[in-house]
Amino acid sequence: MCDLLKRSICIQDAGQVERCIGYLESPNLYKHTIYASDSKSPRNGQAQIQSCTETITLDRLLHKFMQDDLTLVDQLKLAHRIATAVLQFHSTPWLSDRWHLQDLSLFGIRDEVTQDALRTLHLRSIFPEGSSQASVVPIEQMDISKPEVGAVISAQEAQLRYGISNVTLFCLGVALLELGHWRTLQDLRRAEDIDDIVTARRLAASGRPPLGSTKLQSIVRKCLQCDFGFGDDLSKTELQSAVYSDVVCELEAMISVMTL
Template sequence: MSGFEVAGVVLGSIPLLISALEHYSNGVSTIKSMKKYEPVFEYIHATFVTNLTIYRNSLEELLSPLALSDLHLYRLLEEKDEAAWEEPDLVSCLKQRLEHSYLPFKSSLKQLNKKVILFGRKLQLDEGFRPPWVSPDGSIDTKQRENFFKNPINRIRGGFNSEKYQQALASVEADINRISKLTSTTIALEPIRLHRKRNTETQYWATFQEYVERLYQSFFARWSTQCSCGCLHEANLRLELRDRKTEQAITFKFLFSLESNTNTPRQPWIWRTVEIEPSGDLAPSQASKTKSIPRVVIQAPSEVQSAWKPCVSTAPAIRDLCKALESSQPQASCIGMLHEVAFKHHIHSLKSPHPQVRNLNRTTLQDILDANAGRGFDIKEKHVPPTRHHPLTLASAVLQLHDTPWLRESWTMQDVFFLNHDQIPLLCNQPYVSKSFTPLADPLPPSPHPNKSKQSIIIKSPIIFALGVALLQLSHAKPINAFATPDDLDAQGNRTFWTDYMIADRLADGLLVRELPNFANATRRCIHCNFEGTVYSLNDEGFRERFYQGVVVPLQQDYDYAQAPLGPE
């Protein structure tokens, strides 16, 4: 019997025990020789009533924030329904809420259950906690009751065991007080724990931004300022779903490609798929923004993880990245280590068949959108691959890549694409973003945005607004321009800096009838940048937390729903 099954048993047993004590008090009062023990039973009865109230209040306080239906809560607290306490979702929620107090709470419940049952045995109650003179229908056999208390053995037990009853009562009372203190302490600490948990999560996501920024600078230093091969280098970063709860380490997967031109004597390699483990100290500026960020230990996936550990200390230093990629094998192996100041990147090749295939097909999300021609992506349907993960993937990309060269502030569906080839199924259905590195190029300057000052009046965060637009387009399978009306344009029928916002605002209002509430509400928050604050930058820890809770978490819940096994028909 689990701890929470016991909760239902105890909650049902104590009222029955209280009822039995009432019968004992009434019975004792009818026998002159037993009347002196009447106050003892009245005291025990009153104490049990008080303890039941404390115990019930503790359970109600524990259950109330779990968003249970009124019917479910009634079954748990009023009907004493043991089955109601066994539901897996409820047990999981209680484990999550109690955290470290779960096992002590469970143990205290079991001890309390044993003591209540033992108390009933001392009073010679049956399994239904009824005295011998009370029938299952509640009727009382007064003659049997009189004979029970006139029995010399029972009179002796009732007299000499009164102190033992009070000792047993004190033990029950101690268990209930311990349960009450465990729940009240846990509830008092809950806001602090929640803030600490969310703070850790947002700090965890902040490391991604620093890592991908470092990776870009490392590639730029080698391919745009130092590399002598004269080719155009392209780094395609795979967008992946990250799960902080798994405690798994992080890697970044890239597909590197190389394009020669007429002035290039030879092309050292064509393309390589690699996995990179970044590690090292965060930059002082980033560390100050995110307070104390724990170092993220990065691991490769299970198929190559065993190869990563022994080669970390022996990985060769990479001086020329192009030569290192040229000499790498088309299988899982260590390529080497890129060293920076207080930072390093451990690079492994991924197993990739047919590395000499030259032409990889590139399909953008916009291409997929156009191909669907308004048929919709069935986002709210279960088990509809591969589009069910696109909303969450895009939201995660914004969280990880904001304010870095990998994702423009006003990005579009053209910036996210898929690489595939008939002979390389490994690449199918894996979204990427890309950066090109031209030999002897200057660092990419920030591109000026027309009417940015005017747009900032209504669009507080362009990168989050772009996410909201992308979610709308995934839902409708059409570009938002297709929904433009004359009211969205100026007098000459031209677009203005208000046009996209006006269309998006109108479409977002109608999402609740098209999509699941989580998706619809997350999209509306992105369009209106409604995150209950006055700061609208993902570099701000508080805003990043609110974006994570208001957009990423709801989309994750929808994704989990879509992934859950279908029930029996």
């Protein structure tokens, strides 16, 4: 697909009219139509991305902007959208098991974080060129906040060595911690923490809950421990429903209370 996109873009640059390259269709009957767009003649109904617009990953957002730049509601809305995205995309190639805030981006205008920008949260996936296989990195050498490119960790190894029942939900817990403290896990790490997993568990158990909310801290703990009462297989409907109820709906309730 990447090769096709590259060839089509070259054709567009050669001056041919805009045309549909093709589409991707999912089992849920969603159809994603792909165009090689010419910025000089945008399609009707399609927002034109201006030259001053850039994408910013959420981990960069934590470094670039002060926590005071966003309200508590804004931070909770980000957390809610991320949790919803995990449920929607965990079984697709768009979201790996070991995902991170750097895999999610916003469209913004230079140094501004606007309400419009917050509504543009999207997944950012890099498709590898060619057919090169992912390299395997020993788990003890992995930094879960800044993953090695192509690193592979099996669910069995995560369970046996670290007691991580579900890597995807563990990463959701980490993301909620980072948003709640408005710092990356690497920045929150102490000298005595042997790895980022210990850092995450220490923060989840500390007396300083993220966003000052014990409710959010409880949600984080459930995600880190996969403590939803329905096993650890996120492909099962029962666990998906429990995560939706105990994470997504709880975040919605927190947002609703704070916006009364």
